[in-house]
Amino acid sequence: MERKEVRILVVDDEPMMTDSLKQNLAEEGFTVDTASNGAQAVELFDGSGHHLVVCDLQLPDKDMNGVDVLRHVKDTHPTTEVIVMTGYGTVERAVEATKAGAFWFLEKPFDFEVLLPLVEKALERRDLVEQTTTMRQRLATRTEYFNIIGSSKEMQTIYETIESVAKSDANVLIVGESGTGKELIANAIHYNSLRAKKPFIKVNCAALPKELIESELFGHTKGAFTGAHADKDGLIQHAEQGSLLLDEIAEMPVELQPKLLRVLQERSYRKLGSERTYPVDFRLITSTNRLPADAIRDGALRDDLFYRISTITIHVPPLRERSEDIQLLAEHFLKMYARKYQRSISGISQTAYQRLFSHTWPGNVRELQNVLERAVLLAKSNKIEPVDLPFDNGSLPEKNAAGANWDVPPNMTLEEIEKFVIERTLQRTGGNKQAAANLLGIYRPRLYSKIKKYKIDIPALTAS
Ligand SMILES: Nc1ncnc2c1ncn2[C@@H]1O[C@H](COP(=O)(O)OP(=O)(O)OP(=O)(O)O)[C@@H](O)[C@H]1O
Ligand SMILES: [Mg+2]
Structure with a gap:
């Protein structure tokens, strides 16, 4: 979150x-601007459209009072909230201000402690209204694409990339941690391509025994090796006119990689034990959960093959870097498993959501899916609660257990402790400040000011 x-x-x-x-x-x-009269207020407001206006009812202007400022604000920026102050407490004016859309009416003198929660509430309301608006705009774009769920900016970019490359025959390399949805993306490419009605063959290079990969892929003739009792077509042949997904390409034996490269260059292949070449026509999609640069450096992936297969590269970010998608995905899996197990579970409690948001999801979407499946089975009420989630003994300590394993060092000041807690929370949320503010139960601007005050380094959102 910026x-x-x-x-x-x-x-x-x-x-x-x-x-x-x-x-x-x-x-x-x-960030605060001040004005000493209505005319100046209107001018400043028109210039920068403040998020909140705190305005005295009685102003020195001849032709303007606080209610007029309020009306102007509401007319031009309906989502901006206005808190009205008055020194007189005149009831009629207060009623008038409320009717004109004031968020709150505050009698002077008041303590700042009274105003601050009102300010936060007003801003929260404004955020909500704005969010619903952007949500609606987003819904108008995409929260789902060929079974892929996600409304984050990152996923939108991926949908656009799929859309623009699917119809071509370009080789696509999909890079992402395990469980991020690489296979779903590969499916979306194939089923969105002109080859959609032809076969889609998937080969997991990590799952096949090394000795078998070559004959599985390219096929063999009778007697090509011990045990080759008959001619056999390879998977490449089965993918004719369709698409071939080579999963975990960095696990393909290095000796075999030049042979695959030749197939891609010459658009023909040779069965094991045969001198004959057969033409082939397939679209290649590959995937890897290793960074290609690392795999090349370690000698697992030949760079000439890498250049050939990565005409288009799609990077799928881990779930912890797109926490906006957690809610949509959780709801999706909840519905899916509630239907599957015929359990009438309608939602996820606020506290359970907090847990979901603060977990770092090393297993990505697959882990979230498993967590929701288990929760649907365990839930005792029609809502999923924190006890239904498996984090209790894991990376996230129970809130109430804090006392048990928290010994406050005697030499720490309250400020040092506060700084420490904020740092730890930001680490836990992977640098996501909105999520950290939610967990700490403070409004975002207050978190920002503390980050600034303690000069806290924010963990980078992008893992290296
Ligand atoms: N964006 C998503 N929307 C809905 N389901 C998803 C999404 N991403 C992943 N999943 C689900 O999570 C599981 C793992 O996804 P998938 O198999 O595509 O991941 P992967 O990146 O290929 O993982 P691996 O590297 O382990 O093969 C699947 O059940 C898939 O349906
Ligand atoms: Mg996969």
């Missing part, structure tokens, strides 16, 4: 008031 600046406009003709509010709000991480 850092988002939250801008607040404070309007009051008493400099004492604007100064102290500005200082207090700035300490909480907000």
